[in-house]
Amino acid sequence: MLRRLVAATALGSAIALLFVSTTTAQTNYKVPRLADGHPDFQGFWNNTTYTPLERPKGIDREFFTREEVVEQMKRAAVDEAEQTTPGTVADVHYDFTQFGLDRSQAPLSVNLRTSLIVDPPDGHFPPMTDEGKRLNAARAEARKRAGAITDAAQNQPLSVRCILMDRDGPPMLAGAYNNNYQIVQAPDTVMILVEMLHSPRIIPTNGRPALPASIRQIEGNSRGRWDGDTLVIETTNFTDMFMFAFQGASADMKLTERFTRVSDDTLTYRFTVNDPKVWTRPWTAEVPWKKGVGPIFEHACHEGNYSLTNLLRGAREDEKRAREKKPASN
């Protein structure tokens, strides 16, 4: 335990240093370029953050002070190091710090923002439309009708089923761990390999027309273009086949992601969700991606999904025991 606290304190200091280096903006930064003249974003990146998507209740500022952020991150690092009790089953299975999976050990995307949402300026989702409310009420109703979350595999979130990490979207947001990405740029194609679920996003940048509206995909259909030195990716053709959609969006969501390299070790990732069916106005979030460490290993989630099997089996076993315990009522 002591060792972990020491480690966490050391991490706290490392965070402070990292923080200073990220805020010393490279104002005269000259972005490296590829043979075709476009900025070079290639390499391994990590978008781990402690900043919530929506501004927490009780905070009405856009930014924290530097001292506040350093203090928060130190505290978070200590909390993560203490999340399990050594020698317990939980410790064996879920001690992220042991495997370097906790956020404090990742190349952190530090920023002073109180929320990733930058627009609306209050850091909150815009109000939902009536249609959006109806759509999400219908989804909630469908979930309820489907029964308890342990009744069937299909009642579980997509991440537990190894279909899509809800956070990876697109848009790509950080989860608790494995927030690693590799970008490769070939002429006419940018590929972003998302570590979680070995999800390959292949983005043509050659003006290829979008798919017909009748083709729907879980991760949508992405098209890229360059706006000066910014890579702009527009994604449409999302599916409505799941009960768990990105933050309540509809299948008609149009997502615009923008990547800009602002320093040697930072990409600014900014995305706008435009879904007039669900929200009264578009909303935008921004998070820095830090230079990460490669390589990315194969994340064969579905192939090793013992947890879903065990979770369902456990629920059936509980029901069986409950039936056996209960005295016959008739």
Added chain:
Amino acid sequence: MKHWVGRACIVAVSAIAVLSLAAPPAYGQARPYRAPRTADGKPNLSGVYQAISEAYWDIEPHSAAPGQVRELGASNAVPGGLGITDGPLPYKPEALAKKRENFAKRITLDPEIKCYLPGTPRGMYMPYPFQIIQTPAYIMIVSSYARAVRTIYMTDQKEAPADSWMGWSNGHWEGETLVIDTTGFNDQSWFDRAGNFHSDQLHVVERITAADADHLSYEATIEDPQTFTRPWKIALPIYRRVEKNAQLLEFNCVPFVEDLIYGSLRKPSSN
């Protein structure tokens, strides 16, 4: 000089003749093709490709046969195929017994049925398109099937750090040919739907060459001393998807197999 050139030609011609004799099913190329170059001067193999072959049913020569699901009738029956191997697979006796058992139980054991990653080389000749995204340091081979991703390390090469389904691939160029050396496999993937299998000692060396503007010649040497008595080879052409808008569409098959894998664990009263 003239004499030397003449002799070199004879040697080259004989080498080609020997290769053609030794090669599995012929798709010979009369004259060498020089592929268009990338910015760094390498043959440009980028594009969307797909094998046209019955090898995904069985990499060995096989007759047409009924399918495994009665209700699907002819739509799931097995078309005959000439095979892509260089002879009967040199299984060790106990491995051959396992192959036969795999075949007999293929409807429950074939990892493809469960939407598991296809492994290498199986992912290269399944009936799904794959895309090669080529950069100097990394060549990505992405299959539409199960979103299988292979990263070919062209510069930052190291030994496989852990076992995986698709293996750990280091690549280099030999003239027109991309040579990929892959190790670090687990023992879970198969070569086809007929139960041909390997152990975690599998070592695959692939040679991929643009044979003309629209097709690749693909060869792979398979080595697995735990399963086979000697190395063996497969070879087949792989075709460019020449449709103007050719692209990988999502085939995230996990939701398609949930009833199959988890259906027996569903709460009996639930829908």
